[in-house]
């Protein structure tokens with residue numbers, strides 16, 4: 001298993017000295033993402049089978065209705081249904097139409113007690129209850145846009161101070177008060193954001209949705225440990241690396257992909273003769289490895305992340321706000337939009353609560369067990385990444401093996417989508433005519449382009465009218481074929497409406513999790529893949545050591561896969577050893593004496609050179 005010590009330090013100059021405190025971190029903050037700190041275990045000994053869990057959910061929900069799921073077809077009745085269920089939030093200019101989902105009044109009545117329990121759980125969560133029991137954490141992303149809700153005065157002050165320091169730091173960067181070290185006359189022109197998952201998706205979505213055409217700083221992302229992808233980003237920056245602010249984002253401060261991205265970028269800085277620390281900014285929890293590294297190396301700035309904000313709901317913390325502010329996006333407006341939506345989604349009347357309406361429709365459409373996928377189709381290019389953003393928010397929150405009572409439920413709701421009308425020329429054919437395994441969510445934006453710029457490309461019709469027509473046409477065509485859909489409408493894509501959309505879905509996910517009785521705020525399943533990845537890398541080290549020993553012999557002793565597996569004491573891992581060899585060979589790190597990689601039985605392997613130091617290590 002990978003060790004945390006020095007995880008952020010690969011170059012000799014960065015290795016922790018004996019006096020530096022790279023360990024002894026508090027448990028939650030020192031979480032090695034390659035370790036497996038907490039497994040969600042059933043709290044009872046009564047695991048249900050998947051099918052019995054599903055049938056239970058169906059029994060409780062709408063088994064009676066499911067069979068006679070018939071959508072209203074009569075135009076008068078449909079118009080009445082539209083008006084009956086139409087929701088609008090006037091201050092935000094946000095509308096929700098659930099008329100094309102076929103729930104019945106009986107179903108709504110049956111869901112009422114569950115929703116009342118969910119509203120109560122949400123109220124407790126907002127007051128600071130331990131809403132994430134597995135990790136013993138509060139869940140406080142709602143406080144980020146209304147600090148008066150924070151359960152302790154210290155948290156309120158922390159939120160406000162962080163927001164103020166984000167604003168003043170970004171003002172100083174944009175105005176050139178803080179200058180890049182090698183360009184005293186100039187100012188920072190680029191942001192390179194290094195982070196993954198919740199530490200990337202929010203900033204990516206906000207940048208795509210809201211960055212002006214000519215932002216004060218342009219943003220690029222490294223959100224993977226793909227060397228070619230990293231090289232591409234660095235190469236695209238070229239000489240502008242000297243005026244690039246590198247923002248490294250990791251709540252835990254120990255995520256390997258982010259660590260690797262940082263080390264790669266630091267190397268690029270060294271190669272260019274630049275001092276990384278004068279251009280580096282960290283966003284992470286206090287005392288995390290990343291925080292300690294940034295502090296010890298004297299980075300330009302550090303901003304806090306909090307234990308009580310999950311990665312996938314961190315968009316309104318420094319994670320999302322700092323990159324946004326640096327691009328000239330009005331972050332206070334984003335927060336206001338979210339705050340107004342939070343207020344609107346606190347009402348305990350399902351019909352008047354847009355998040356509850358969404359959650360209820362998801363439950364109806366997917367039988368409360370995720371039996372149908374949610375296809376998200378924003379008809380607006382700038383909202384392209386909303387579906388990708390929602391994919392993490394919804395699937396990492398709802399995709400759970402166990403419910404809160406320890407029953408095996410394998411819950412979830414699959415989300416995918418790109419944008420309309422583009423997708424109409426790709427997969428909408430299947431949605432209309434093919435396997436009926438989804439419901440759609442249309443995101444409509446009323447304002448086509450800024451006022452004064454529109455023109456009619458044919459008499460009476462603009463380009464935006466076509467987009468509108470495509471959306472309405474698809475919605476009707478899907479409905480005519482029995483496919484349900486939700487429509488969310490906003491007037492314009494603004495910081496306020498984007499903040500509101502995010503808050504709407506955060507709340508809907510929280511309520512849905514409550515009504516299906518799962519913990520929305522942990523992600524135990526993610527750890528399994530990380531643990532397995534760490535084991536693969538540990539095995540690779542053993543393989544290298546075995547090969548080194550054989551290479552140092554005189555004459556060199558090329559080894560077969562069986563011999564390597566044997567000497568690694570891992571005969572059961574021979575397939576993985578083959579994959580390791582094939583990968584290293586493709587990258588010129590091992591030599592094949594006989595055979596070729598395509599015929600595993602034939603190959604004999606050794607290293608390019610013997611490393612005597614490793615031999616006696």
Ligand SMILES: O=P(O)(O)OC[C@H]1O[C@H](O)[C@H](O)[C@@H](O)[C@@H]1O
Pocket residue numbers: 196197198199249250251252253254255258311312396523526
């Ligand atoms: O922000 P970090 O601690 O680096 O975590 C980045 C991401 O990694 C994990 O795998 C989690 O599943 C995500 O929820 C998280 O957003």
